[in-house]
Amino acid sequence: MNGVFAKRRQHLLALKAMRDGQSSHLARSAPCPRCGETVPRRELVQARHVCPKCGYHYPIGAYHRLSLLLDAGSFRELDERLTSRDPFHFPGYAGKLDESRARTGLSEAVVTAVGAVEGRKTAVGVLDSRFFMGSMSAAVGEKVTRLIEYAGKNKLPLILFSASGGARMQEGILSLMQMAKTAAALERFSRKGGFYISVLTDPTTGGVTASFASLGDITLAEPGALVGFAGPRVIQQTIGQTLPEGFQRAEYLEEHGFVDAVVPRAQMRETLARLLKLHGKGEKP
């Protein structure tokens, strides 16, 4: 019986991951935004959307990422229907939400789930930059907080993949308060011995950087990911100078002491599994 459900779950994730690929700009072969090389689409998919020529890590959809990470049949989504409610009736917001949902197949900018990473049961959240730039709505804050609480209650390790433009402007102050909410939940989780790995992906900025993304016991980053509090455009406007080469990239953060390791996508799953093992987390069946 369990096998049947696992198989169905696997199919569901595979379908959703496929939709990620189709609905993104990656559907047709296009030149790499960094090196300009046009790589055949099939080759790009095989390389997990990393340019074989220059190593550029394309942004990927949340379900796609989960399908690369989790053991077959282990994916179970949490709070799937939880979504934004336009708390301040912001002009044009409701329509834009509908449009984003239809375009991406996502209900919000984060997907939260439980699954297994090389046999270790884990709570995982993945932000998706195709949905309002992965910005922090009240629903994103709520889903992340519920995931943290779920991990705490079930004594699971926690992995969050961040990708965010920052606050959801249309939700104003309630967006801001999600920073305090998620940080508070992580503090509780941490004090009870919970193990949290934060993975920074391109781009992670603003309120997400200044809350849960920066509070990992271990912090990893994908190569070349832009990570910062203020965005480069704002900084450039403020100081009126050109920014240093490589500024706010994953490697820069590693050099400045804010990232444990820069991990290429091809090694992410193995690295996460090793970290779970090293911390003795995630029950082995």
Next chain:
Amino acid sequence: MSGRTAAERVALARHPGRPGTADYIAALCTDFFEQKGDRQCREDPAILGGVALFHGRPVTVLGHRKGKNLEENLKCNFGMPGPEGYRKARRMMEQAEKFRRPIFTFLDTPGAYPGVEAEARGQGEAIARNLAVMSALTVPVICVVTGEGNSGGALAIGVGNTVLMLENAVYSVLSPEGFASILWKDAARAEEACGIMKLTAEDLLAAGVIDGILPEPEGGAHTAPQSVFRTVDEALCRALEGWKRQSGSFLAAQRYKKFRAMGDPAGKRERA
């Protein structure tokens, strides 16, 4: 309460003569000892704080400092702290917990400083860590938004058991200029942004983000600072009175619940 527009309140909140953290500390406390430095790299004058007596009782007081003239403005970076300022604030708050002192914070900042060095030293990490640490403090934390509370740069010292706002203060996810520039790629539409941002004290009270509004004199806080100091003094006394008999774990739990409840879009229906 006078019927000012949001844009008018933003202007009042930024009025150069408006009382700031230094004024509140001087008016409300005695024996203030300023603590400087983050013990890691630098002193950031954009955060002012230390230990003082409030009605004879030791408290930790801290807040954003903008400075009173151009020279001070420049020194304080116009009230925009770097990570060092937030780390200094954290050091003071952790000490407050150690010595069982209540904490008062005054929020008044255009935002955390967006600069190369601030980023290199972990502006995001510094703010995130403050939020986490503040959420679990076992002493009373009372925050007052006295001027403009913008972005994570304000919230980084704003996780309180009680959060109050002056009548003409504003509190928002970003400055109206930044908001307009992100949404419409045009910072000049800031006044229009004020109208839809829901950043006034009344808006925030309705949204459940603050606990109370402190009235100002008719022309704004700068026209009669003494009366504002009295108002803030009474409000702090009242809030402190409510918390002082509570245990540390109750205070931490109350603060957690308060922020945990903000913006649950599902409400009860989906939770069940």
